[in-house]
Amino acid sequence: MRTRFSHLPVPVLTPVALAVLAWPVALLAQTPEAAAAPASDDATYRVVVTGAGTGSGQPLTVVTDPRQARQPIPAQDGADILKTIPGFSVIRKGGTDGDPVLRGMAGSRLNVLLDGEQILGGCGGRMDPPTAYVFPDAYDRLTVLKGPQTVIHGPGNVAGTVLFERDRGDRPTRPELTGNASATVGAFGRRDILGDLQYATPDFYLRGTGNYTTSGNYKNGDGNTVHSAYERWSGRMALGLTPDDNTLYELHYARSDGEAAYADRMMDGSRFDRESIGLRFEKRNISPRLRKLEANVYRNYIDHVMDNYSMRALKPGAKPALSNPDRDTVGGRVAATLQLTPATRLVTGLDAQSNQHTLRTGTDYQSRPRIDNAEYRQLGVFGEVRHEWDDTQRLIGGLRVDHWKADDERSTPGLATAGASRSETLPSGFVRWERDIDQGQGTVYAGLGHVQRFPDFWETVGGNRFSETGNSAFHTRPEKTTQLDVGASWKGERLSASVSAFYNRINDYILIRSTPAPAQVRNIDASSHGLEAALSYALAPQWTLDASLAHVRGKNRTDGTALAQQPPLEGKLGLNWNNGTWSAGALWRLAARQDRVDIGKGNIAGQDIGPTPGFATLSLNGSYRLHKRVRVIAGVDNVFDKTYAEHLSRAGAGIPGYVQTSRVHEPGRTWWLKTTVALD
Template identity: 45%
Template sequence: MRSAITLEPVVVTAPMQTSPLRVVLDPKRPYQPVPASDGADFLKSIPGFDTIRKGGSNGDPVFRGMVGSRLNILVDGGQIGGGCPSRMDPPTAYIAPELFDKVTLIKGPETVTWGPGNSAGTVLFDRTFTRYEKPSWSFIGSLLGGTRGRFDQTADIRAGTPDFYMGVSANHTRADDYEDGSGHRVHSSYERWNTDVTLGWTPGKDTRVELTAGRGNGHAAYAFSGMDGVQFLRQSLALHFVQENLSETFTKLDVRAYYNSVDHVMDNYTLRRPDPDSAMPMAMASEPARQTRGGRVAGTFDWGDAVELVAGIDGSGNTHTSRSGGPEGSIMGYYRDMPRRRDATISTVGGFSQLTWYLNTHQRLIGGTRVDWAHVRGYALTGDGDSGSLSMGSGMGMGGSAPETTAASRSATLPSGFLRYEHDLADTHATLYAGIGHVERFPDYWEMFGGHVASTVTSFQSLRPERTTQLDVGVQYQTQRTQAWVSAYAGVVNDYILIHYLDGNGAASNVNARIMGGEAGVVRAIGSHWKGNATVAYAWGQNQTEHRPLPQLPPLDVKLGLVYDAGRWSAGALWRVDSAQHRIAIGEGNIVGDDLGPTGGFGVFSVNGSMRLSQEFTLSAGVDNLFDKTYAESVNAISKELQGYTGAIRINEPGRTFWAKLEVKL
């Protein structure tokens, strides 16, 4: 008789913090809500994350109420930046999570080794290749189908010998417009594809040279905007060199160089018809683009079992350009025939060192310092009285002659650092930790030149870097039947960059703020087949300068789950409850959206199941929003000409959604 297969529940509903301030996830597993179409969709499954919805895809990730460059997102150790001045294409829009092997979240300013400005946290999307001991190959693939035309295909093929290896990963995903719980259609269809090829050389067990090249594209209909994204062209190239065991002390040298290019097109005529009564009655298009080049050199040094040091330098530089016009034959001229206009160049160079000191078997002291030098030059700045109107793309002013522009530069030196103490309590299966970190973040592209701010010379020169000092405390607890954790924070943000939305225009300014909140979770085995889980997340912020709440903070979020695991099959349920949000600041927001008013609470119930058909095949399925609840998230994008709504101010979430996923591993 064949032995039974013990199956860990396949559908993940409650990702857990695995070590102090760190969450590690496997993006190839299905998650509920419906498995992700992009990076932001994937991250929203982590407690503390929300997504600002714009349509069916390409939402903006929010962690602890913070968006944009406060959340440092890296792909294989490299930066990728969006092109749209109004954040139609955040960096996560170019990330297909299932093409990666591991996603790591490091909360708060508690690392200095992965670039500058990580006041909210750092997210690493990584592929992991190792030397093959003998010639072999593997294949991981999946098919996903769902309500309203959702259809995904993913393939990851790898093969290698002790000297060489290669990997080819690809995905394609599409969906039609969805309906909310009331049956109203939301302008939200999308389609995208990505392909990445990796070639590696491993002449010895301690040496690895890896070259990766990738390309992707797609389109997405947007309910939040008068325009849609009709091109998301990504081109990537990266070289990675690793040498280990150089000496008894110098244990690793890691060198990376990368190039990421995005070419984004938005228009109001490919996926819709221009509205003659709107602010853009004619067929119009804009094509922003960004090219990013960067690199990193890091060395790891070990002194026995007592001290580990990671030190190095990193840097990046990017150039943003745009052009605009209309379709072929337009009186404005075909946008692809127009010359590109450079509006900004941004560069950073930093040095870092992070040390882990093992005081004894139960105590650790981890600390790091970092210094960055940032330089920015703007090429299309206007005078204080010529900021123009709020528009969906650079160069898309509506009518009138273009204001005269000028160029200006600025730079700054930005120190950062942290110190954290960790203590494993003997015989209690618990780890306590406390850390304090400080990070200085230079204003990003959207805060200086974006579509929601006044790109004037005065604003450009006067907007100060954001300085965050934050205390993080928590506890980890794990036994054979229970895993629990609490992660809490409190911070002071001097010169917090706030966006004021006034009469269709926006302006960025500095205020002083206080923040606090946290996340907690528990998973408990109940008997031999049942497992319960719960997570909670809350973020609070106060604008001390103006004596009002910080805007665009999500309310208290609670998730309760229950799983029955029978070995070959499992079934589970997830109940998500959000409280009402009355702490708002109408007319103020971030680079994505502003507070429109208070929101009510909601509860959403979802179910899932999975079955191991064989050693190679696994089938999972689920129903999200089982009771077809009509609801919208508290955080939102700036709403303009919502498609399918009359007088609506927020985009409702999808109604009842069925999905099924077949996975194969060979």
């Protein structure tokens, strides 16, 4: 692997190593009295997340702290952390930058926002989905809203909405310095470091966040090396003005870059240069009727380079090849929260975005002009209301309308849609009933949602795929999804549990066919249904049992076949012990055989390869609290060193020096160690 970022500071991990050496000594030296001592105040804090949790207590909503260590090895990008939540899978292509899948839906069917901003990758082959630009430890909160059950976070949330967010914190009464840091080391050269520091006064705050992560090629359970190395860094600065308790102005600037080797294709990503700037305004408690006014504008620019020579050896007879796409996205949102009556609250506003995609190729690309190939513009208006019917029941509903316009700016000779434009006005909406039961300990709900999704860049222009009637997919019809969601959640002193089920019908589902050539995009009718269930049970004051189950089944109603790229039935069982100072845990993950496939068909991120056998893996972890603010956590994943591949995996490519496999294999036995420090 190249070391283009070798000039960046690498953490000195001597304290971590000392902690590892001290751990078994301290454990052996612990007296019986100390072992039996009551747990400290934070004994219930889940040091390592092995179970899935049961959500936030709100229907179809999962809220979690992305900084908590998780198994498998602590996440290094957004897809890594999402796969720990029931219902999520990841289309794997190597060590990083997998494409997240929720309830069998991938790509633009899953709306991903970073601090309220939409970031769209530059690669036509999905090297960089939005989650590729996320380092989870740099965020304070991760929220997942499942299903088409909200309209206030942008268009197209067929599967759901994912929000990676940073808290602004309360306005302090006097100057204060807060922050946190973490460092991770692991097998196969894994190294992470993060620092997050904020200085705040009653009048302003300044927050800086930086991280660096790298890994070498990992090995599968058979000891074969997988082309999977990566290296990336990112930094963000935010200046906030807080003239009073109810007012905020924030300006932020972020920059990141990286490189990644892929086991599934003939090129690697040698640059993922991202630049972001944004301005945010919030005003609360303006009047008894107008509770909040918020606005933000942003620009995200992605400059991406992929090539076949900088991170791998050229195949005999092959020539160096390079592609340099970029994408410039400008967007904004304005929303007002209105208290219409004591029981009724309305959030209404508008959002918009415009993104331009260009491309240039050749190893001398820097001297060549960029060529526009597509532009997309969207303007949406929305309103979402919450009405408290009585003390135990509520209705939530919303409507939005989005106007889209797209231009095919390709100039390929003979291309049927070169220079063409199209526009659509698409409605979406939902209504949900919720009822609290058992004196507020539980909630039951039922919701019906409808969303119309405009075809994205990858489905219309990226990949230069054909349609059923010509050599361009630019005029692919929008998807129209209608979905029913039902479920229940309950939280008691010892048991927390949740279950959610869904059924949908999708007209004009956009199906990608990769083989036989030429690749094709077509609209079909489809349906899918599934469920997620999770529970957490306190077996004893220091022992907790976690379990989860996720299942989805899709059907291509047009062809009478299975809907491609659907994950298998998956279950997790976790057992955790925590006395506040020490903790230990085990996670058993089981995936069933998946033989409902439609080979060569799928979505913009991957296509079915064939059936996959089931598998099971075991992971173990333990931690020691060195200090009130310092904890050392260690773990071993894939304890039995199994050789396996996820069903939602890309096919392995023939790369010189590596064993080609039908699917990209997962890492073999992997050890890791993470240290966290709270500075507040």
